Amino acid sequence: MIYYIARRLAVAVPTLLVLIIVSYVLMYTAPGGPFDTERTLPPEVMANLQRKYGLDEPLVVQIWRYVVSIVTEFDFGPSFQYTDQTVNDVIRQGFPVTLTYGAWAFVVAVLAGVSLGIAAAISHNSLLDYLCVGISIGAQVLPNFVLAPLLTLVFTLWLAWLPGGGWQGGHWSYVILPVIALSTSFMASIARMTRSSMLEALNADFIRTARAKGLPMRQIVVRHALKPTMLPVISYLGPTFVGMITGSVVIDVFFATGGIGQFFVNSALNRDYPVIMGITILAGALTIAFNLAVDLLYAWLDPRIRY
Amino acid sequence: MRASKLRAMFMAMAAVTLAGSFSPAWSADVHPVTGEALSDDQTFTYRLLDQFPTLDPQLNQDVSGFHVIRDLFEGLLSQDTEGNLVPGVATHFAASDNNTTYTFILRKDARWSNGDPVTAHDFVYAWRRAVDPVTASPYGWYLELTQIVNAADILAGDREPAELGVRAVDDHTLEVRLFAPLPYFPAMTTYATLFPTHRVTVETHGAKWTAPGNMVSNGAYVLTDLVLNEYHRRVKNPAYWDSDNVIIEEVTGLVINDDNQALTRYRAGELDHLQPLPAGQFPALREEMPDEATSVPRLCSYYYAINHSESGHPALKDVRVRRALSMAIDRDVIVERLLKGGQWPAYNFTHLKTAGFVMPEIAYATLSQAERDDEARGLMEASAIEDLTLRLIYNTSESHKQIATVISQMWKQKLGVTTELANFEWKTYLNIMDNQEFDLARSGWCGDYNEASTFLDLLTTTHGANRGKYSNLEVDELMSASKTVGDPGAIYAEVEQILAEDMAIIPIYHYANTFLLSSDMRGWPYDNVENNWYSKNLYRVAD
Numbered sequence: 001m002i003y004y005i006a007r008r009l010a011v012a013v014p015t016l017l018v019l020i021i022v023s024y025v026l027m028y029t030a031p032g033g034p035f036d037t038e039r040t041l042p043p044e045v046m047a048n049l050q051r052k053y054g055l056d057e058p059l060v061v062q063i064w065r066y067v068v069s070i071v072t073e074f075d076f077g078p079s080f081q082y083t084d085q086t087v088n089d090v091i092r093q094g095f096p097v098t099l100t101y102g103a104w105a106f107v108v109a110v111l112a113g114v115s116l117g118i119a120a121a122i123s124h125n126s127l128l129d130y131l132c133v134g135i136s137i138g139a140q141v142l143p144n145f146v147l148a149p150l151l152t153l154v155f156t157l158w159l160a161w162l163p164g165g166g167w168q169g170g171h172w173s174y175v176i177l178p179v180i181a182l183s184t185s186f187m188a189s190i191a192r193m194t195r196s197s198m199l200e201a202l203n204a205d206f207i208r209t210a211r212a213k214g215l216p217m218r219q220i221v222v223r224h225a226l227k228p229t230m231l232p233v234i235s236y237l238g239p240t241f242v243g244m245i246t247g248s249v250v251i252d253v254f255f256a257t258g259g260i261g262q263f264f265v266n267s268a269l270n271r272d273y274p275v276i277m278g279i280t281i282l283a284g285a286l287t288i289a290f291n292l293a294v295d296l297l298y299a300w301l302d303p304r305i306r307y
Numbered sequence: 308m309r310a311s312k313l314r315a316m317f318m319a320m321a322a323v324t325l326a327g328s329f330s331p332a333w334s335a336d337v338h339p340v341t342g343e344a345l346s347d348d349q350t351f352t353y354r355l356l357d358q359f360p361t362l363d364p365q366l367n368q369d370v371s372g373f374h375v376i377r378d379l380f381e382g383l384l385s386q387d388t389e390g391n392l393v394p395g396v397a398t399h400f401a402a403s404d405n406n407t408t409y410t411f412i413l414r415k416d417a418r419w420s421n422g423d424p425v426t427a428h429d430f431v432y433a434w435r436r437a438v439d440p441v442t443a444s445p446y447g448w449y450l451e452l453t454q455i456v457n458a459a460d461i462l463a464g465d466r467e468p469a470e471l472g473v474r475a476v477d478d479h480t481l482e483v484r485l486f487a488p489l490p491y492f493p494a495m496t497t498y499a500t501l502f503p504t505h506r507v508t509v510e511t512h513g514a515k516w517t518a519p520g521n522m523v524s525n526g527a528y529v530l531t532d533l534v535l536n537e538y539h540r541r542v543k544n545p546a547y548w549d550s551d552n553v554i555i556e557e558v559t560g561l562v563i564n565d566d567n568q569a570l571t572r573y574r575a576g577e578l579d580h581l582q583p584l585p586a587g588q589f590p591a592l593r594e595e596m597p598d599e600a601t602s603v604p605r606l607c608s609y610y611y612a613i614n615h616s617e618s619g620h621p622a623l624k625d626v627r628v629r630r631a632l633s634m635a636i637d638r639d640v641i642v643e644r645l646l647k648g649g650q651w652p653a654y655n656f657t658h659l660k661t662a663g664f665v666m667p668e669i670a671y672a673t674l675s676q677a678e679r680d681d682e683a684r685g686l687m688e689a690s691a692i693e694d695l696t697l698r699l700i701y702n703t704s705e706s707h708k709q710i711a712t713v714i715s716q717m718w719k720q721k722l723g724v725t726t727e728l729a730n731f732e733w734k735t736y737l738n739i740m741d742n743q744e745f746d747l748a749r750s751g752w753c754g755d756y757n758e759a760s761t762f763l764d765l766l767t768t769t770h771g772a773n774r775g776k777y778s779n780l781e782v783d784e785l786m787s788a789s790k791t792v793g794d795p796g797a798i799y800a801e802v803e804q805i806l807a808e809d810m811a812i813i814p815i816y817h818y819a820n821t822f823l824l825s826s827d828m829r830g831w832p833y834d835n836v837e838n839n840w841y842s843k844n845l846y847r848v849a850d
Contacts, residue, residue: 032734035445037368038752040741040771044440044463045447052443082535083361084517093535149568156575164572165563167537253564258537262564266358266536271734 001299004307005292012288017067019284020277024063027273034080034271053080066277076281077274081267087278094260095246095282100170101257102245105183109244110237113187117194118229122221124199132191139188148181148254165256178255182248186240193233201225227301234301238294239287246283338554338829344849345554346827351845352559353580354569358536362517364502365437368446370753371560373499378541378558378842379524380502383411383430383481384493386839388832390662390757392493396425396503396525397481405791406488411496413479418546419505421523427475429503429525435461435468436509437500448771449500452755453492454485488791491758497839498756527553527843536562541842554846573823582822586706589648589821598826602649604660606836607753607818608762609653611699611714612775613746613811619775620746622695627686629810630671632747634683635721636714637676638815645709648821653814655803656752657762660817660836664759667800669807680721687722696725701749702736710815711749740774747813748774757837759799760789766802766811777811 035041035049050056054065069075076087113136120132142150155177156164167174201207202225210220252262260279267275299305336345359372364380367373377385383397397411417425436442438450438461450458456472472484485492495501505523512521519530527550528541540559544550561578563569566585573581584592584600593600613623622628638652654672657664671679699715701707708730715726726747731739740748752772754761764770767786768778785802789795806812820838824831830845832838 030735032736032738036734036737036741037445038737038772039448040774041445042448042451042459042462042771044459045443045445048440048443048447048462048464049445051440078514081360082358083366084363084514085535086514090535149565149571152568152571152575156577157571160575164575164577165568166561167534252536254568256537256561256563256568258534258562262536269732269734 001307005296008292008295012285015288016281016284020067020281021063023277023280024066024273025059027271027276028059028062030271032271034273036271053078070281076278079267079272079275081270081272081275087274090263090275091260091278091282094258094263097167097170097257098248098252098259098261099245101175101178101182101251101259102241102248104175104179105186106237106241106244108179109183109186109190112183113190114194114230114233116187116191118198118221118226120191120195121198121202122217124202132195136188136191136195139184140192142184144181144185144248145250145254147184148177148250151177151181152254165254167257167259174255174257178251178257181254182244182251186244189236190233193236194229197232198225198229201228204228231298231301234294234297238290242283242286242290246279246286338846338848339552341829343829343846346847346849349555349847350557350559351555351579351828351842351847352561352577354573354578354582355560355562356564356583358562362522362530362533364499364504365433365442365444366446367499374840375530375539375541375560376499376502377526377839378528379522379526379530380499380504381417381526381547382498382502383413383496385841386497386832386835386837388830388835388844390832390835390837390839392497395497396430397496400493402492406490406492407485409483409485409492410476411481411483413481414548415479416548417525418548419523419525420529420544420546421505422546423505423523424478425503425525426478427481428478429505430481430501431471431473431475432506433504434473434501435471436504438462438471439468440464444500446500449495449498449755453495453501454487454489456484456486490790490793490795491756491760494756494758527841528558538562549843553843555842558842570823579825579828580822581824582820584648584821584823587645587647592823596823599823600821601824601833602819602821603833603838604651604658604836605753605818605820605838606658606661606757606761607751608656608658609650609749609751609815609818610656611813611815612740612748612750613777613813614743614748614775615778615811616743616776618743620695620697622690622692623697623746625690625692626809627690628692628695629813631683631686631690631722632718632724633810633813634671634679634686635717636813636815637717639676641710641713642816645713646706646816649819651817651819653817654807656766656806656812656814657759657799657803658754658817658836661754661759661762662757662836663796664799665796667803669803671807683721687724693723694725695723696727697746698727698729699747699749700729700731700736700739700745702733703730707749714815743774743776750774750812751818753818754837760786760795763789763799763802763806766806775812779805779809779811781805782811 079085079087079090116132116136120129123129152164155162162173162177207225210224249261249265252259263275264279299307338345355371359369361367361372362376364376367376381395383395384392385395387393396413396417398414400409400411402409413427419425437444438447438458447462457466457470460466461468461471474482476482508523509516515521519533522530527544527547529544530541532540538559538561542557543553569581570585572578642650642652651659654669659666699711701711711728718724718726752765764786765772766777767783782802782805785798789798827848829848832840
């Protein structure tokens with residue numbers, strides 16, 4: 001097991017390196033540069049900017065320098081767009097925001113989704129089943145860019161219960177709406193996945209055996225059916241969790257949270273190379289880490305899996 | 308009389324603040340000039356569409372950043388609510404040597420927020436910093452534009468920053484030397500690039516000097532909070548020389564990307580000022596909130612650039628085709644049916660509300676649209692060009708798309724010209740424009756200062772934003788001559804006539820800004836066409 005983890009981590013390093021090189025080259029080849037503006041800058045002004053940020057060097061040298069400064073100093077460079085800030089500043093400020101509402105949304109989505117799915121499966125084809133399926137399909141077809149403005153309309157404008165946006169260091173009143181808006185569609189997916197997976201599990205031979213032995217339904221579900229049910233769900237949850245905590249541009253834009261999702265999109269539009277790279281690497285590293293975590297969870301859930 | 312009343316008012320306020328609560332005595336207070344009763348609540352919250360990139364005056368190139376910098380720093384001169392020049396750090400100035408030397412006399416009571424006096428040396432330091440290649444300011448060209456001696460050479464690295472043509476004669480006298488006479492130089496000192504910066508602060512903190520807590524500034528407000536893409540806050544600066552006359556205590560800017568979401572939050576009372584408004588909603592909002600919805604002129608022009616370079620469509624080299632295309636556009640439809648925000652149809656380049664600009668009588672502007680259409684058809688026939696297909700590009704935006712679609716329909720119906728529309732996101736779009744890979748390109752230009760040359764210079768051969776590569780020796784010479792004459796008005800009129808005759812660009816409309824402002828806010832500079840608002844001029848009246 002330890003050997004397995006070590007091997008996976010060793011593979012992660014070249015993976016990240018490839019990610020850095022590919023992203024850097026892609027970004028570099030995108031038309032337009034970070035300092036293009038409405039007015040074409042005089043050549044001397046452009047030259048000074050290129051020199052200041054090392055963009056006058058050949059591409060290979062730029063990438064080498066970039067990697068070296070990350071490895072030796074953990075320095076992801078200055079932001080080209082927000083000239084008073086470094087990439088580390090941007091991530092230090094934006095990541096805790098998305099981590100907070102993303103993690104809460106994840107918890108809500110998993111708890112609500114799994115409960116709905118199980119409830120629907122054990123009362124298959126009953127009114128409760130239809131109700132659960134109805135809720136989850138309703139949540140699915142309401143994308144967050146529709147839900148977010150609706151939530152503000154109701155809770156901010158009509159009821160005046162919650163602020164329509166902002167973060168204020170993560171005060172609870174600012175967290176609620178982003179969490180609802182972000183979790184809903186994930187909750188729906190998890191519910192549908194859990195339901196079909198649970199239905200499959202309940203029809204399996206070992207469950208039939210358990211029933212035949214006269215075990216109560218509750219015990220069958222919790223002790224025997226839940227684990228195999230969760231296997232496909234868990235493999236969905238790993239990347240989903242990373243997606244949620246690295247931010248949603250929709251949530252960041254609608255609720256003005258200052259989260260990292262908006263920086264990601266803006267930096268691409270502004271050709272803010274260091275910020276694009278910084279967030280890409282962050283998301284890449286988290287994806288690798290959580291995929292590993294999911295694989296380890298697998299082994300725990302299914303005794304047949306051994307590493 | 309007024310001053311003593313004001314002092315009493317602020318002493319009362321200080322006492323109240325010390326006591327930790329507001330007393331009703333404050334609410335009974337009145338504005339020193341107008342006598343209106345002031346509200347207890349002297350805060351102002353406004354919406355920013357995007358996060359400003361920097362608060363460093365020398366690095367700033369952003370409109371929303373400038374709104375903040377104008378509050379935090381004070382330049383030699385400022386603008387009043389109508390856009391006229393008023394004293395800032397300088398109390399007065401004198402021009403000599405045929406407008407090539409300017410001497411500014413600075414007030415002795417100007418202070419930085421840490422108590423240091425603001426001196427001429429602070430301006431010298433800041434201006435040198437703006438052109439220093441090490442600073443690498445994207446707005447370094449602004450100093451080239453001011454014609455300050457040696458600015459261009461220093462930017463190019465050919466001279467030392469110390470050789471810039473600005474000098475502190477003594478602590479309170481600043482002398483500026485220009486290469487060429489520039490009658491509007493004083494107006495240019497109201498822009499951020501020429502604001503002073505506090506040397507010790509910049510040298511101590513490096514790039515972090517603008518962070519709250521580090522920043523030392525000399526304006527009416529100081530920065531207390533800044534969270535990127537969320538909000539920033541500035542509060543009244545007690546060290547400001549005129550702080551006794553500053554009424555708004557606290558200004559908060561909230562970054563809200565989405566127009567509709569911002570409107571909901573305005574309606575919910577979270578904002579006092581909202582701009583821009585969701586597209587096309589101005590008429591309905593004016594109906595609904597007549598006291599709050601306003602449209603004011605804004606010093607920008609919307610036009611289609613024509614590619615005059617080698618890569619442009621050969622048909623566009625024919626002036627008859629250019630004129631036909633321009634005349635076939637029914638600008639009233641665009642302004643009244645699409646934009647609906649008080650914009651003006653444009654038949655020339657310079658915004659009609661530009662200071663000192665007298666609109667010349669442009670021939671095709673005086674015709675009716677039916678007459679223009681007839682003439683357009685005639686010109687197109689005379690050119691004998693058939694099956695013309697042009698590539699019109701615009702940067703991705705709903706409004707640009709609507710306008711382009713409508714215009715391409717007008718051209719199709721009236722002239723039989725086919726238009727291929729292509730949209731690109733901003734940076735790609737700039738790149739395509741820079742490489743002249745278009746026939747026609749959606750363009751806009753906002754004045755850097757309030758004078759017609761800020762527009763007309765753009766169509767001179769060497770200008771950095773002349774992406775259509777229009778080049779007309781006559782225009783170049785006239786614009787060059789305009790810098791040295793006492794009243795360039797006649798020259799501007801002549802240039803506009805040439806541009807219209809030649810149809811160098813296709814003017815479409817002159818901008819207006821539509822916004823919502825809370826009905827208890829006063830002091831908004833409705834008549835300042837550059838929309839430069841200073842929070843120190845605002846106040847909130849009691850209900």
